[in-house]
Amino acid sequence: MNWLTKITPPGMSKIFSKRDTPDNLWVKCPKTGEMVFHKDLEAGLFVTPGGHHMRIGPSWRFQFTFDGEFKELDTPEVPRDPLKFKDDKPYTSRIQAARKKTGRDDAMAIAVGHIDGLESVVLVQNFAFMGGSLGMAAGESFIKAAEEAVKRKAPLVVYTAAGGARMQEGALSLMQMPRTTIAVEMLREAGLPYIVVLTDPTTGGVTASYAMLGDVHIAEPGALVGFAGPRVIEQTIREKLPEGFQRSEYLLEKGMVDKVVHRRDIPATLGRLLRVMMKRPGSSVRASLTPPPADHVVADGGGH
Amino acid sequence: MSDPTRTYLDFERPLAELEAKIEELENLAGTSGDDSPDTAEETARLRHKANEQLAALYSKLDPWRKTQVARHPERPHFRDYRKALIEDFEELCGDRRFSEDAAIVGGLGRFRGRSVVVIGHEKGHDTESRIKHNFGMARPEGYRKAIRLMDMAEKFDLPVLTFVDTAGAYPGLGAEERGQSEAIARSTERCLTLGTPLISTITGEGGSGGAVALASGNVVMMLEHSIYSVISPEGCASILWKDSARAKDAAVAMKVTAPDLMALKIVDQTIPEPIGGAHRHPAETMQAVGNAIEQHLIALDGKSPAELRQQRRERFLAIGRLDAAE
Numbered sequence: 092m093n094w095l096t097k098i099t100p101p102g103m104s105k106i107f108s109k110r111d112t113p114d115n116l117w118v119k120c121p122k123t124g125e126m127v128f129h130k131d132l133e134a135g136l137f138v139t140p141g142g143h144h145m146r147i148g149p150s151w152r153f154q155f156t157f158d159g160e161f162k163e164l165d166t167p168e169v170p171r172d173p174l175k176f177k178d179d180k181p182y183t184s185r186i187q188a189a190r191k192k193t194g195r196d197d198a199m200a201i202a203v204g205h206i207d208g209l210e211s212v213v214l215v216q217n218f219a220f221m222g223g224s225l226g227m228a229a230g231e232s233f234i235k236a237a238e239e240a241v242k243r244k245a246p247l248v249v250y251t252a253a254g255g256a257r258m259q260e261g262a263l264s265l266m267q268m269p270r271t272t273i274a275v276e277m278l279r280e281a282g283l284p285y286i287v288v289l290t291d292p293t294t295g296g297v298t299a300s301y302a303m304l305g306d307v308h309i310a311e312p313g314a315l316v317g318f319a320g321p322r323v324i325e326q327t328i329r330e331k332l333p334e335g336f337q338r339s340e341y342l343l344e345k346g347m348v349d350k351v352v353h354r355r356d357i358p359a360t361l362g363r364l365l366r367v368m369m370k371r372p373g374s375s376v377r378a379s380l381t382p383p384p385a386d387h388v389v390a391d392g393g394g395h
Numbered sequence: 396m397s398d399p400t401r402t403y404l405d406f407e408r409p410l411a412e413l414e415a416k417i418e419e420l421e422n423l424a425g426t427s428g429d430d431s432p433d434t435a436e437e438t439a440r441l442r443h444k445a446n447e448q449l450a451a452l453y454s455k456l457d458p459w460r461k462t463q464v465a466r467h468p469e470r471p472h473f474r475d476y477r478k479a480l481i482e483d484f485e486e487l488c489g490d491r492r493f494s495e496d497a498a499i500v501g502g503l504g505r506f507r508g509r510s511v512v513v514i515g516h517e518k519g520h521d522t523e524s525r526i527k528h529n530f531g532m533a534r535p536e537g538y539r540k541a542i543r544l545m546d547m548a549e550k551f552d553l554p555v556l557t558f559v560d561t562a563g564a565y566p567g568l569g570a571e572e573r574g575q576s577e578a579i580a581r582s583t584e585r586c587l588t589l590g591t592p593l594i595s596t597i598t599g600e601g602g603s604g605g606a607v608a609l610a611s612g613n614v615v616m617m618l619e620h621s622i623y624s625v626i627s628p629e630g631c632a633s634i635l636w637k638d639s640a641r642a643k644d645a646a647v648a649m650k651v652t653a654p655d656l657m658a659l660k661i662v663d664q665t666i667p668e669p670i671g672g673a674h675r676h677p678a679e680t681m682q683a684v685g686n687a688i689e690q691h692l693i694a695l696d697g698k699s700p701a702e703l704r705q706q707r708r709e710r711f712l713a714i715g716r717l718d719a720a721e
Contacts, residue, residue, distance in 0.1 A: 261624060261655075262624055262649075262650070262655075263659060263714070265607060265624070268583055299580050304581075317575075324566050327567060336571075345572055345573070345574070346574070347574050
């Protein structure tokens with residue numbers, strides 16, 4: 092309480108509370124500190140004028156990736172809380188909270204649509220849902236997406252974003268590493284393209300399985316991508332890490348990704364790659380990206 | 396009986412005191428020539444008590460104590476298994492790309508008459524060898540060497556035996572620079588695509604992706620007091636509670652023990668350890684591991700490469716599935 096709230100009569104305080112201005116009207120660019128108006132941010136695909144690629148959820152990704160219409164698929168049901176895991180809160184209540192926040196069942200969403208005229212399955216990992224963590228639900232969704240791609244003879248594109256495995260599912264989450272790897276093998280056997288788009292951040296068991304097994308690895312600029320987190324490495328080697336360590340541009344230099352691509356150019360890049368891989372004629376027109384309706388952002392628990 | 400160089404774990408303190416006392420009595424009897432029935436009787440009584448205490452302790456190890464046993468410095472390591480179980484062993488080194496990584500050791504040899512490829516994490520047994528083997532924490536080169544050896548197994552139609560014992564892959568700058576995650580992912584993939592039998596045994600710590608990279612086999616077994624987990628209990632505690640001292644709680648919550656993993660159908664078989672753990676009876680333990688491996692190899696005899704791949708695939712896809720749960 093400050094002096095103002097003390098002297099103002101009840102009810103009056105509401106007028107002065109900052110709740111009266113909607114959240115996120117202005118967003119600060121983490122890179123330059125510049126304040127960006129939310130409408131402008133949306134129009135720029137959540138890339139600030141300074142070039143910082145903000146974290147976005149599945150609805151935006153689908154919207155940005157597909158030519159037009161797309162259909163979201165249900166994600167498979169998995170056993171809930173098999174370990175009866177409890178830290179400060181039960182795991183089930185953490186899931187509940189994440190569902191409420193994102194409006195989604197778990198950390199992966201699947202959709203089918205067209206990329207540059209080519210039918211494709213797109214899988215998006217949602218960092219807003221418990222850090223995008225790879226548990227049974229995410230693993231099963233990955234397998235379903237691969238199976239769907241095989242069924243449709245369509246490519247699979249996955250946008251990765253995760254801190255790693257979901258600890259609350261113990262070794263069952265660890266088993267998603269071989270399980271998702273099997274799904275990648277299904278695509279290989281079927282001769283279908285599997286493209287990974289690495290977004291900020293992608294680390295741990297996710298990087299050490301399907302995220303590093305793509306035919307092509309595309310990374311968004313500035314994304315943190317690595318096996319161990321920078322803090323763990325610093326503690327291990329007791330040294331400060333060099334500037335830009337584990338960022339997309341560093342991975343490109345070290346040979347771990349094929350290219351670093353601005354969000355605006357990702358659909359066209361995917362289209363070109365997929366059309367060549369699938370031996371389809373080149374497409375002359377690729378509609379430039381237009382901002383989607385604003386209600387999409389709500390569904391993913393925020394645009395950044 | 397009592398070995399002065401033995402490392403006792405915290406929870407074994409009372410036992411250590413008893414064994415010290417027994418030793419004292421034995422020394423006394425030896426030096427003074429006192430072989431009176433009283434002393435002999437007292438020694439026997441104490442020994443009986445010590446054995447009972449040991450059996451009681453090891454029959455109900457909690458997950459944290461199991462973690463300590465799994466990491467016991469005197470627990471048999473890959474070097475020991477290789478000596479006890481593999482004849483004509485020829486170590487093969489290097490990934491042919493960057494360097495040799497001794498955290499993973501592998502080579503060709505003969506297991507009970509069969510030609511095999513063996514690969515395992517090696518933690519080392521003294522300061523010098525621990526440093527040489529980087530405490531069993533592999534860099535990308537270790538996994539790439541494993542891939543190379545699995546390729547060779549495929550070429551010569553040899554079964555692969557893996558021995559898993561690692562806290563996890565090494566989280567270092569150079570390891571990241573050279574694609575640690577890609578190396579792990581490719582090694583897991585190689586396990587899964589192998590056209591020959593792959594039998595994995597978790598002999599100590601099965602730590603995270605660094606373990607999975609060698610443990611994606613047709614059969615996955617665990618020694619009774621080994622652990623298998625997605626992250627070390629310390630790592631889990633430091634993330635969840637910002638306090639690695641709560642590792643004990645994390646070990647319980649994550650369900651890291653053999654019975655837990657059997658119930659979740661993540662491992663196929665638990666190999667019992669003699670009372671007091673593998674470190675007290677290494678030879679017996681290693682023969683039990685060998686027997687279990689042999690049984691599974693016999694069971695997989697005659698299966699085609701396609702069948703082996705399919706069996707492995709189905710095994711992993713069934714884990715955690717609703718329709719797979721009875």
